Amino acid sequence: MSMPYLEFLRGELGPGLLDGLWVSLVVIAPSALLGGLIGLTAGVLRVYGPRPVRWLTECYVSLFRGTPLVVQVFFWYFALPYIRVGGHGIVLDPIPAAILSFALCSGAYQSEYIRGGLNSIKRGQIRAALALGMTTRQAVTSVVLPQAFRRALPGCGNEIIYLIKYSSLASIITVNELTGTATTIAKNSWRNIEVFCTLGVFYLLLVTVATGLLRLLENSLSVPGFERPQS
Amino acid sequence: MDFSVAFNAARESLPYMLGGVGWTAGLIIGAMLLGLTLGVPLAVTQVYGPRPLRRMVAVYVWLFRGIPILVQLYIFYFGLLAWLSSLPGLTGIGLDSPFTAAVASLGLTSSAYQSQIFRGAIQSLPAGQLKAARALGMTDAQAIRSIILPQALRLAIPAWSNEYSILLKDSALAFTIGVVEIMARMRSIASTTHEPVSMSFVAGIIFFALTWIGVKGLTLLENKVRIAGYTRQGAV
Amino acid sequence: MSEATPILEARSLVKILGGNRVLENVSLDIGRGRVKVLIGPSGAGKSTLLQCLNFLIPPDSGHILLEGREVEKTSKRELCAFRQQVGMIFQDFNLFDHLSALENVRVALMKVKGMSKLEATERAVAELKRVGLADKATLYPANLSGGQKQRVAIARALAMDPKVMLLDEPTSALDPELIGEVLTVIRDLAQAGMTMILATHQISFSASLADEFIFMERGRIVEQGSPADLLARGAQSRTQAFCSKISELTGESGQSGQSGESGQSGESGQSGESGKAGAERRL
Numbered sequence A: 001m002s003m004p005y006l007e008f009l010r011g012e013l014g015p016g017l018l019d020g021l022w023v024s025l026v027v028i029a030p031s032a033l034l035g036g037l038i039g040l041t042a043g044v045l046r047v048y049g050p051r052p053v054r055w056l057t058e059c060y061v062s063l064f065r066g067t068p069l070v071v072q073v074f075f076w077y078f079a080l081p082y083i084r085v086g087g088h089g090i091v092l093d094p095i096p097a098a099i100l101s102f103a104l105c106s107g108a109y110q111s112e113y114i115r116g117g118l119n120s121i122k123r124g125q126i127r128a129a130l131a132l133g134m135t136t137r138q139a140v141t142s143v144v145l146p147q148a149f150r151r152a153l154p155g156c157g158n159e160i161i162y163l164i165k166y167s168s169l170a171s172i173i174t175v176n177e178l179t180g181t182a183t184t185i186a187k188n189s190w191r192n193i194e195v196f197c198t199l200g201v202f203y204l205l206l207v208t209v210a211t212g213l214l215r216l217l218e219n220s221l222s223v224p225g226f227e228r229p230q231s
Numbered sequence B: 001m002d003f004s005v006a007f008n009a010a011r012e013s014l015p016y017m018l019g020g021v022g023w024t025a026g027l028i029i030g031a032m033l034l035g036l037t038l039g040v041p042l043a044v045t046q047v048y049g050p051r052p053l054r055r056m057v058a059v060y061v062w063l064f065r066g067i068p069i070l071v072q073l074y075i076f077y078f079g080l081l082a083w084l085s086s087l088p089g090l091t092g093i094g095l096d097s098p099f100t101a102a103v104a105s106l107g108l109t110s111s112a113y114q115s116q117i118f119r120g121a122i123q124s125l126p127a128g129q130l131k132a133a134r135a136l137g138m139t140d141a142q143a144i145r146s147i148i149l150p151q152a153l154r155l156a157i158p159a160w161s162n163e164y165s166i167l168l169k170d171s172a173l174a175f176t177i178g179v180v181e182i183m184a185r186m187r188s189i190a191s192t193t194h195e196p197v198s199m200s201f202v203a204g205i206i207f208f209a210l211t212w213i214g215v216k217g218l219t220l221l222e223n224k225v226r227i228a229g230y231t232r233q234g235a236v
Numbered sequence C: 001m002s003e004a005t006p007i008l009e010a011r012s013l014v015k016i017l018g019g020n021r022v023l024e025n026v027s028l029d030i031g032r033g034r035v036k037v038l039i040g041p042s043g044a045g046k047s048t049l050l051q052c053l054n055f056l057i058p059p060d061s062g063h064i065l066l067e068g069r070e071v072e073k074t075s076k077r078e079l080c081a082f083r084q085q086v087g088m089i090f091q092d093f094n095l096f097d098h099l100s101a102l103e104n105v106r107v108a109l110m111k112v113k114g115m116s117k118l119e120a121t122e123r124a125v126a127e128l129k130r131v132g133l134a135d136k137a138t139l140y141p142a143n144l145s146g147g148q149k150q151r152v153a154i155a156r157a158l159a160m161d162p163k164v165m166l167l168d169e170p171t172s173a174l175d176p177e178l179i180g181e182v183l184t185v186i187r188d189l190a191q192a193g194m195t196m197i198l199a200t201h202q203i204s205f206s207a208s209l210a211d212e213f214i215f216m217e218r219g220r221i222v223e224q225g226s227p228a229d230l231l232a233r234g235a236q237s238r239t240q241a242f243c244s245k246i247s248e249l250t251g252e253s254g255q256s257g258q259s260g261e262s263g264q265s266g267e268s269g270q271s272g273e274s275g276k277a278g279a280e281r282r283l
């Protein structure tokens, strides 16, 4: 009948998935970075922004957290070209569309943790900084943010793990990352179980490695009193 | 983009899209119940079970939390369930339907997450509760059933409502294996009407509303089962 | 059963926790209707001993006998049956937070003793009445005062018809003004002939009640004897020294005798001494 699994893995599936893995990383890394930046900005604005700005960021967050990511991906890739501004639609290639959707969605979730971290810092910290003659901005950047960031880190790290898993949605808009490649191989080889289970293993490894790295980062930044909450 | 055209298209598509709510609801209810019935024993095992079993639960959780839901949908639909339903005795009972595959993958993933919710809730209870139950002569099983779980499940409701909204959003992926829920309908109607903008807004609003309804419902439940004066914050 | 057979007997209990020997070869027994009082500084091992007595903390070695029969701790069924006959009162009450006072008393009657709901309710109401809480039956723990919680806990234990009660500092977590109501219930129990082992810092109260004082220190029983002997003026006992330290702190006068060393605060902590009702002095 067909060739044994190991041969299939070595000859076709493995190399294919490794190519896909590369594309996945190309999607994940910028999304995570951008998402982190958006999340940080939105989080700070939600706590310290002027009222209208606060309100706007709240709207952004609940909109992007309240709807499925797949609807958002669909919107940026399929619907955006239909929105004509001055006669031109905005057409995004699959990979930029994926990165945009992931970053915006991830940023909304990240801002939750940043906000929580900021709110967990006691008023006294700011007051103490001001009492030393710092400006509000200095107090926020050099006293509040470093503390809030440590508090937010476990949540933000979790969010990156989610991002890794949900990057599989890029396959829906024809990006040939891990899942997209696997789907193609499965169609051509008719070996669904083997292909998709191997794909699952790839994600497990990716997620486990990322978790380990994030843990290392947390430990290297850890200060007594800011340990990871027991999970 | 002509707004009146878009608006009319949205209005006309609404009944068809709302027809998907039944499927979405079915997916979520099925998955939440499956997740609950597996999640509770998993959590109890992970807290009170013998070490090898605790290990096994940890591996289970690691597996289901590490594999994307989309990949699980493919594994179950194109792989496992298709294979299972080809076995003698298992044909023709709907094992290979997209709906079954979607409930299975959403539910099993949810069971992994729910087990961690319940584990946290159980561990947040003071140790004295179990001690007092044992001191009265209860077996561990009796103590867990009538003392620990009634308290832990109440504590878990807020996290449960978060789990609901995650499941709701994940359920939109079931369109990839052919469940005709909201997202599937949105896609097909968007391609026939060429109105993807208004259609994605309609779908977004429906999902938004479903999130709100579910979370409100669970808050009502939380208040209904609340015990007088019992407010243990930050349990989970 | 002969008159001499103790109801509960512990032989050479040893317990090692986190590397230190928390119980070092402790033996004790108690006859029907007797009251024995465990005293000693905090960390002496009183709680550990009491919890070993009903295997909530399994001893590392030693034997426990109920009415002359050794309890087989490896049999879960026997363990549960044994625990039903040994009532336990905790320092921090451990009422089931999701159950009302009535349900707290009733739950084990139904689940463990297999009583019908009606029967169990009747019994629970009677026990709540006995501790003076008939009117609080529907309240949840969060809405009861500490003293009321502890009385519900006592009712809950009594409802199981225990042969012996173990009480671990039942008033230590209470505000001074609430101690009296719990002590009254304990006194009534003693007078009704309940067999009890009581760990407490309430020296004069327990002296009026106890058949024997057992003084523990660093996991060992250091002294035991009648309260009168141990607390007698000039007894030169460790017990007396310890008690006079407590008395100094709480301002109690009485059997304390001439206090030896002073200054160092005894580990007695929170307990305001009191006899029947109310507190005399707050720390």
Ligand SMILES: Nc1ncnc2c1ncn2[C@@H]1O[C@H](COP(=O)(O)OP(=O)(O)O)[C@@H](O)[C@H]1O
Binding pocket: C017, C018, C019, C022, C040, C041, C042, C043, C044, C045, C046, C047, C048, C049
């Ligand atoms: N789980 C444990 N691990 C290590 N040591 C413990 C543990 N529990 C209690 N101990 C120690 O055992 C000793 C006796 O404690 P305990 O029985 O609570 O004393 P008491 O009730 O007389 O105050 C103390 O020194 C305490 O620190």
Ligand SMILES: [Mg+2]
Binding pocket: C043, C046, C047, C048, C168, C169
């Ligand atoms: Mg103690």
